[in-house]
Amino acid sequence: MRLGVLTGGGDCPGLNAVIRAVVRRAVNTHGDAVVGFLDAWDGVLERRTIELDVTKMRGMLPRGGTILGTRRGSPYDHDDGPRRARESLEALGVEALVVIGGNGSLTVASRLHDEQGIKVVGVPKTIDNDIVGTDVCFGFHTAVQIATDAIDRLHTTAESHDRVIVVEVMGRDTGWIATYAGIAGGATAILIPERPFDIDGIAAAVTSRHRRGRFASIVVVAEGARPREGTLPALDYDLDPQGRPRLGGVSAVVARALEQRVGIETRVVQIGHVQRGGTPNAYDRVLSTRLGVAAVDALHDGVFDSMVGLRNPGIIRVPLSEVTGRTRTVDLSIYDDVASVFFG
Numbered sequence: 001m002r003l004g005v006l007t008g009g010g011d012c013p014g015l016n017a018v019i020r021a022v023v024r025r026a027v028n029t030h031g032d033a034v035v036g037f038l039d040a041w042d043g044v045l046e047r048r049t050i051e052l053d054v055t056k057m058r059g060m061l062p063r064g065g066t067i068l069g070t071r072r073g074s075p076y077d078h079d080d081g082p083r084r085a086r087e088s089l090e091a092l093g094v095e096a097l098v099v100i101g102g103n104g105s106l107t108v109a110s111r112l113h114d115e116q117g118i119k120v121v122g123v124p125k126t127i128d129n130d131i132v133g134t135d136v137c138f139g140f141h142t143a144v145q146i147a148t149d150a151i152d153r154l155h156t157t158a159e160s161h162d163r164v165i166v167v168e169v170m171g172r173d174t175g176w177i178a179t180y181a182g183i184a185g186g187a188t189a190i191l192i193p194e195r196p197f198d199i200d201g202i203a204a205a206v207t208s209r210h211r212r213g214r215f216a217s218i219v220v221v222a223e224g225a226r227p228r229e230g231t232l233p234a235l236d237y238d239l240d241p242q243g244r245p246r247l248g249g250v251s252a253v254v255a256r257a258l259e260q261r262v263g264i265e266t267r268v269v270q271i272g273h274v275q276r277g278g279t280p281n282a283y284d285r286v287l288s289t290r291l292g293v294a295a296v297d298a299l300h301d302g303v304f305d306s307m308v309g310l311r312n313p314g315i316i317r318v319p320l321s322e323v324t325g326r327t328r329t330v331d332l333s334i335y336d337d338v339a340s341v342f343f344g
């Protein structure tokens with residue numbers, strides 16, 4: 001078989017580890033040839049490719065980013081894009097495609113399967129960890145570790161100055177990173193999109209903590225967190241080229257409001273893209289490898305229009321129709337029954 005592979009959406013630690021596993025499994029087990037499409041769907045439409053073999057995969061396991069490049073656009077941004085995508089694959093002799101991406105890329109893959117007959121298998125990727133059909137997405141645990149390391153460091157400087165530090169982490173629609181890094185880092189409060197926050201309640205918790213003689217507070221906020229209606233002015237964001245709000249900055253609003261209410265000097269730290277950069281941790285290297293191997297096997301078994309995911313302890317195949325258009329929100333039993341025990 002001649003397989004194609006592409007990486008779409010925001011990058012994520014572990015992408016190269018998945019590509020490596022796809023190539024290894026395809027070439028060594030099935031005798032396939034593998035072609036990589038550059039810059040996601042752009043590479044499909046413009047027929048920009050590289051041949052991938054086992055030798056080219058040397059050093060890929062720990063390498064951050066994606067050697068293929070990634071973009072957020074899709075064939076559906078162009079009038080004749082979907083047809084051109086099919087024609088490109090036919091012209092290049094690519095019989096099936098492994099799409100490593102988030103909700104957007106997986107939705108495109110499923111439509112191309114249904115409308116153009118392109119054989120696809122998806123691999124769930126996002127540090128936000130919000131894809132349905134898998135217990136966890138690769139890259140998430142690395143991002144949590146990076147955020148936790150940052151919070152650990154912030155504790156000591158916050159304590160030295162008796163300050164409040166508001167730490168903003170990624171999490172557009174869900175607060176997975178905030179919840180996990182907040183628990184792991186001993187946060188005083190964790191603000192997530194799933195639970196619009198009450199700034200007065202957080203201020204009261206911080207005040208009472210400082211009255212009890214505890215020095216410093218770390219408040220972790222997911223970039224997509226929103227204030228409860230009527231409590232703070234609504235946040236206004238510019239749009240990115242895909243028309244999505246370019247998030248970032250909620251921490252500054254929270255910090256200002258807290259400082260006014262609590263009267264303790266407050267600082268802001270946005271961890272930003274550091275969370276997505278660099279080497280995947282051991283857990284994500286293993287998960288990426290398992291998913292890459294499983295994706296190739298699913299293609300060979302003819303299980304198209306599906307995604308491979310982790311359902312502990314095994315790898316499962318889920319129809320893309322059960323994955324796309326949905327968001328896997330934070331397990332609120334973790335937030336309400338565990339994280340909140342340590343608030344204040």
Ligand code: F6P
Nearest residue numbers: 010011126127128170171172247
């Ligand atoms: O990949 C998802 C994500 O990390 C979101 O949490 C974040 O809002 C977005 O990517 C930002 O990505 P970029 O700055 O690359 O558009």
